[in-house]
Amino acid sequence: xxxxxxxxxxxxxxxxxxxxxxxxxxxxxxxxxxxxxxxxxxxxxxxxxxxxxxxxxxxxxxxxxxxxxxxxxxxxxxxxxxxxxxxxxxxxxxxxxxxxxxxxxxxxxxxxxxxxxxxxxxxxxxxxxxxxxxxxxxxxxxxxxxxxxxxxxxxxxxxxxxxxxxxxxxxxxxxxxxxxxxxxxxxxxxxxxxxxxxxxxxxxxxxxxxxxxxxxxxxxxxxxxxxxxxxxxxxxxxxxxxxxxxxxxxxxxxxxxxxxxxxxxxxxxxxxxxxxxxxxxxxxxxxxxxxxxxxxxxxxxxxxxxxxxxxxxxxxxxxxxxxxxxxxxxxxxxxxxxxxxxxxxxxxxxxxxxxxxxxxxxxxxxxxxxxxxxxxxxxxxxxxxxxxxxxxxxxxxxxxxxxxxxxxxxxxxxxxxxxxxxxxxxxxxxxxxxxxxxxxxxxxxxxxxxxxxxxxxxxxxxxxxxxxxxxx
Amino acid sequence: xxxxxxxxxxxxxxxxxxxxxxxxxxxxxxxxxxxxxxxxxxxxxxxxxxxxxxxxxxxxxxxxxxxxxxxxxxxxxxxxxxxxxxxxxxxxxxxxxxxxxxxxxxxxxxxxxxxxxxxxxxxxxxxxxxxxxxxxxxxxxxxxxxxxxxxxxxxxxxxxxxxxxxxxxxxxxxxxxxxxxxxxxxxxxxxxxxxxxxxxxxxxxxxxxxxxxxxxxxxxxxxxxxxxxxxxxxxxxxxxxxxxxxxxxxxxxxxxxxxxxxxxxxxxxxxxxxxxxxxxxxxxxxxxxxxxxxxxxxxxxxxxxxxxxxxxxxxxxxxxxxxxxxxxxxxxxxxxxxxxxxxxxxxxxxxxxxxxxxxxxxxxxxxxxxxxxxxxxxxxxxxxxxxxxxxxxxxxxxxxxxxxxxxxxxxxxxxxxxxxxxxxxxxxxxxxxxxxxxxxxxxxxxxxxxxxxxxxxxxxxxxxxxxxxxxxxxxxxxxxxxxxxxxxxxxxxxxxxxxxx
Numbered sequence: 001x002x003x004x005x006x007x008x009x010x011x012x013x014x015x016x017x018x019x020x021x022x023x024x025x026x027x028x029x030x031x032x033x034x035x036x037x038x039x040x041x042x043x044x045x046x047x048x049x050x051x052x053x054x055x056x057x058x059x060x061x062x063x064x065x066x067x068x069x070x071x072x073x074x075x076x077x078x079x080x081x082x083x084x085x086x087x088x089x090x091x092x093x094x095x096x097x098x099x100x101x102x103x104x105x106x107x108x109x110x111x112x113x114x115x116x117x118x119x120x121x122x123x124x125x126x127x128x129x130x131x132x133x134x135x136x137x138x139x140x141x142x143x144x145x146x147x148x149x150x151x152x153x154x155x156x157x158x159x160x161x162x163x164x165x166x167x168x169x170x171x172x173x174x175x176x177x178x179x180x181x182x183x184x185x186x187x188x189x190x191x192x193x194x195x196x197x198x199x200x201x202x203x204x205x206x207x208x209x210x211x212x213x214x215x216x217x218x219x220x221x222x223x224x225x226x227x228x229x230x231x232x233x234x235x236x237x238x239x240x241x242x243x244x245x246x247x248x249x250x251x252x253x254x255x256x257x258x259x260x261x262x263x264x265x266x267x268x269x270x271x272x273x274x275x276x277x278x279x280x281x282x283x284x285x286x287x288x289x290x291x292x293x294x295x296x297x298x299x300x301x302x303x304x305x306x307x308x309x310x311x312x313x314x315x316x317x318x319x320x321x322x323x324x325x326x327x328x329x330x331x332x333x334x335x336x337x338x339x340x341x342x343x344x345x346x347x348x349x350x351x352x353x354x355x356x357x358x359x360x361x362x363x364x365x366x367x368x369x370x371x372x373x374x375x376x377x378x379x380x381x382x383x384x385x386x387x388x389x390x391x392x393x394x395x396x397x398x399x400x401x402x403x404x405x406x407x408x409x410x411x412x413x414x415x416x417x418x419x420x421x422x423x424x425x426x427x428x429x430x431x432x433x434x435x436x437x438x439x440x441x442x443x444x445x446x447x448x449x450x451x452x453x454x455x456x457x458x459x460x461x462x463x464x465x466x467x468x469x470x471x472x
Numbered sequence: 473x474x475x476x477x478x479x480x481x482x483x484x485x486x487x488x489x490x491x492x493x494x495x496x497x498x499x500x501x502x503x504x505x506x507x508x509x510x511x512x513x514x515x516x517x518x519x520x521x522x523x524x525x526x527x528x529x530x531x532x533x534x535x536x537x538x539x540x541x542x543x544x545x546x547x548x549x550x551x552x553x554x555x556x557x558x559x560x561x562x563x564x565x566x567x568x569x570x571x572x573x574x575x576x577x578x579x580x581x582x583x584x585x586x587x588x589x590x591x592x593x594x595x596x597x598x599x600x601x602x603x604x605x606x607x608x609x610x611x612x613x614x615x616x617x618x619x620x621x622x623x624x625x626x627x628x629x630x631x632x633x634x635x636x637x638x639x640x641x642x643x644x645x646x647x648x649x650x651x652x653x654x655x656x657x658x659x660x661x662x663x664x665x666x667x668x669x670x671x672x673x674x675x676x677x678x679x680x681x682x683x684x685x686x687x688x689x690x691x692x693x694x695x696x697x698x699x700x701x702x703x704x705x706x707x708x709x710x711x712x713x714x715x716x717x718x719x720x721x722x723x724x725x726x727x728x729x730x731x732x733x734x735x736x737x738x739x740x741x742x743x744x745x746x747x748x749x750x751x752x753x754x755x756x757x758x759x760x761x762x763x764x765x766x767x768x769x770x771x772x773x774x775x776x777x778x779x780x781x782x783x784x785x786x787x788x789x790x791x792x793x794x795x796x797x798x799x800x801x802x803x804x805x806x807x808x809x810x811x812x813x814x815x816x817x818x819x820x821x822x823x824x825x826x827x828x829x830x831x832x833x834x835x836x837x838x839x840x841x842x843x844x845x846x847x848x849x850x851x852x853x854x855x856x857x858x859x860x861x862x863x864x865x866x867x868x869x870x871x872x873x874x875x876x877x878x879x880x881x882x883x884x885x886x887x888x889x890x891x892x893x894x895x896x897x898x899x900x901x902x903x904x905x906x907x908x909x910x911x912x913x914x915x916x917x918x919x920x921x922x923x924x925x926x927x928x929x930x931x932x933x934x935x936x937x938x939x940x941x942x943x944x945x946x947x948x949x950x951x952x953x954x955x956x957x958x959x960x961x962x963x964x965x966x967x968x969x970x971x972x973x
Binding site for chain 2 (some may be wrong): 004026036037038039040041042043044045046047048049050051052053054055056067068069070071072073074080082083086089090093094096097115124125128129135148149150151153180181183192194239255258259262263324337341343344345346348349350351356357358390393395397398400401405407409426453471472
């Protein structure tokens, strides 16, 4: 692997030696090199290009029943000595009421397609040109496109977990995330459209597709009608389907459930969704947007079914929350991504990996088991309802009860007798997450990577029911 | 250095020498020379403009829920971010490699990406002029974070969380503490040289209650720019118990019912989130110019500067220069001196929040709106302390003079459309007002309206203003979560009360 890992390994080994000298029972070093290049597009042009290369280490130590954590970006010997002091002070403060130990070494599987050399080595000039291709395609699609804004993030990371049990787990990954929002104008009417995607390799990045799809959505919404407030049959396209299952897949994390969204607490073994819903976490999936041979504390990856035909089968665990709840780790530790950033106040949280905090357990490469329907068939078999292609400002407004809302800002269409019967003006979806899950009655056979801000899943199109009201 | 014997009780023998060695007094690497070196080196690369932010960060985070410690973290990071303007396009790169070689490479990348971007720029960036200040200032701190043992702090957080559990009806408690110290040097190719030592502390408390099928929660945040003294000045145990009891009392409250166009009186806390969402964000000039369209959205009042958009009781400010607030600073991350911005004056839209670049586009003076959470991010236009202006009413008078209406207390969740036009914000609790008196205690109430309709409806505001801490305002891609202050007086207006869905 690249020379950066050689330097990280030296620092990690030095750190563990210092910790051992200080007579800690156990120590773990999580070392990261995380490069992000961002090209930001505004007003049909490139506005700025910006980059970060974050290198550093997070240290966890155990002494008796005490657990400590500290991190630093300075890998000098002096700084590493100081880091052990920091971890010591936090350990002294934090006494665990349960027995805890870091993961032991185990055989690490191989996973294909998580790192693309071409993407990692993409010259910044080329990245700028590719990002601009999204704008060019949108503008070329239709003369009515008057504005566009978007982003391309290119992420290249390498991580190394070392612990005093002998775990030594390297991981490397690349991914891009790209999005474009386009505005169409005809007379006094304006309408937006957007498209976003993510992938592991450069060959998956199709900038012109993104630009054209954003433009198509914008133009298609120029003439729209106001809907009547009602409960509708709704077809959720890939991105809004992710908006629903983002919450569902996060709520099977014990820490997310305890601290933020307790809706699934005490529901393991119970029916929470329709039989059409099977949600799987498979970090061994080749080319998976969240795949890796190990999790972010060095536990080998494994596939597990989270929701099986509507029944919640399990929560997911890392070693810490597994110990807390007397369960085994499911290899679900992550350090990075939008949900992890909830636990990183005041520090940077770029897409990719992050050493500035302890891991949290969440499904790492969630995918929805495909159904038997073609996307077109779902539409054709819907007598009356709505097609929702985008969510915006999605919130779980009552995390205990499951009240769920999203602004349907663009990409909203009426469906009549199996056909799109025209665009619908801006509206709001207001319902309950459990109702939405339990009313799923059709799932498409194709999955697409959907999501944003570093959190993605492999999602189908789904059909369910939801209450939708117009907004002014 | 401590060396313990294996058989020792670690809890008793685990000591550090010297005391508080974990913090080591934050040896700030305030290498002014390196920041100047970065600007000097980049200036030779044919840039139109360059600035550098050299920063040292120290963060503490503790999260306790139901007696269990979920986080106990200390982070330290120092580095430099270099921003270049080349042929009218921005480039930016940051590094934690604080060698001259590392800084040279970083400057070269910042130059290279700006140059690459300049090929696809439609309107070259121009910067409105500003004075190149040379100054140094710091947040007033009475008790430095390092002066309190991490262990002692965590014990306190555990106690405060425990105090949330005022009865068995409290089914979950959550206490979150963050302590942040930032030392910063800003230098640019125009000669600015500004040092700022900042310190932010905040605790959020949340109690979940349950009785049969009814579940409720209540939360409270205490925070400021300053040191740990805020938790000594406030009786945190009492605040925790009150938070727990309020969550309990909500179980007995009646579910709110929907009522269209009701008279509503909102308190400072609810006003804080309202002003944040429908005045602060749409006042960001990058948003006004459509540059945030792909993310947070745009704003409905674009092009309406000078127009009347609300009643004479609607005045709003953004003011970074208020000591003790979470949005405190005296110079922004472009070196522009901060002053109070009058966003809306007696219903007339007066001013947006600007960068030097958007000020140039609008032909106005820059007004210090640019901030980044760390040196790793390029600055964005952000609100600092945005609040409604006050009037001459007393809170009691507002209630007494309301025949039928609702007192809406404390923010909960917002849901706002992309133009910041249509808004829905839920409240932690509410009271029905009948004939000038508070009557039924209500839960699960939310207000909804459009921004102009609500602004026009504002018909009374109290004299007393309060600015509250709002940690975690999100903007940008990659996302930057920033601490801000928001608030105002009690405000009376008209909105639709939404009951339980």
